[in-house]
Amino acid sequence: MRTLVLNAGFEPLAVVSFRRALVLVMTQKATVVSADAEHPVMGATFSYDRPSVIVLTRYVRIPHSREIPVSRRGVLRRDAHHCAYCGKSASTIDHVLPRSRGGADSWENLVACCLRCNNVKSDKTPHEMGWSLRFQPKAPHGVGWVVRGVERPQAEWDEFLAAA
Numbered sequence: 001m002r003t004l005v006l007n008a009g010f011e012p013l014a015v016v017s018f019r020r021a022l023v024l025v026m027t028q029k030a031t032v033v034s035a036d037a038e039h040p041v042m043g044a045t046f047s048y049d050r051p052s053v054i055v056l057t058r059y060v061r062i063p064h065s066r067e068i069p070v071s072r073r074g075v076l077r078r079d080a081h082h083c084a085y086c087g088k089s090a091s092t093i094d095h096v097l098p099r100s101r102g103g104a105d106s107w108e109n110l111v112a113c114c115l116r117c118n119n120v121k122s123d124k125t126p127h128e129m130g131w132s133l134r135f136q137p138k139a140p141h142g143v144g145w146v147v148r149g150v151e152r153p154q155a156e157w158d159e160f161l162a163a164a
Contacts, residue, residue, distance in 0.1 A: 003051045004157045006033065008059040012161055021051040030054040034156050052156050068107075068140055075110045078140045084111035084133050085126070091115060096137065098123040107139035 003021035005014045016024075022041060024030035025048075035049035068074065075093045083090040090112035097103035100123045111133065113121075121129055153161060 001036070001039070001050055001052075002154070004053045004154075004160060005030070006053065006055040006160060007062070008056050010055060010160065013056070013060065013062070018050050021054050022048060024056070025051060025054060028057065030056050033160075052154065053160060070105055070107055070110065074140070075107075076112050078107075079112035079135075079137075081112060082134075083114040083117055084135065084137070085117040085121070085131050086114060087134060088114045088116075092118045094118050094121060096133070097125060101125075108137050111137050 001018040002015050003018050004012060005016055005021065005024075007013050018041070021030070025032055031054065032049070032051045033055050034053040035051050037049045039050050041048045041050055072093050076090060079090065081090050082088070084094070092113050092115055093110050094113035094117070095103040095105075096109050096111060099105075103109050121131070126133060
């Protein structure tokens with residue numbers, strides 16, 4: 001079970017385990033906004049509702065430019081696991097401009113790719129192959145990318161994620 005952590009201004013910060021959220025509540029660093037009463041946490045002398053959304057009691061300053069680091073998982077997620085060349089299911093990533101030719105590991109140069117297209121393309125550019133990209137790769141944005149763990153949001157988080 002995961003818990004959405006909101007800053008004191010109610011903007012989403014992170015997703016943590018319910019255990020970490022419970023520790024923040026017990027140490028009075030956060031308060032529960034929404035809880036799952038059907039599955040309480042039982043202790044020897046206490047019982048708590050399992051927190052689903054908590055808000056910090058003190059505001060945590062976050063940098064304005066929260067750049068999203070490039071990762072294989074992130075590229076596949078951004079491209080919805082579809083090959084940028086043929087549109088089939090993708091399981092690998094490909095450098096549009098190959099690294100052997102100076103291509104960088106950047107959001108703009110990496111795309112999801114099926115194994116077949118990746119092997120056929122090898123170290124060539126799409127132009128040399130006579131291929132075209134189905135979309136222009138770019139860095140992702142939005143609260144779902146800035147807040148770690150929001151890729152599988154729970155229904156009770158919707159009102160807090162929509163406001164961000």
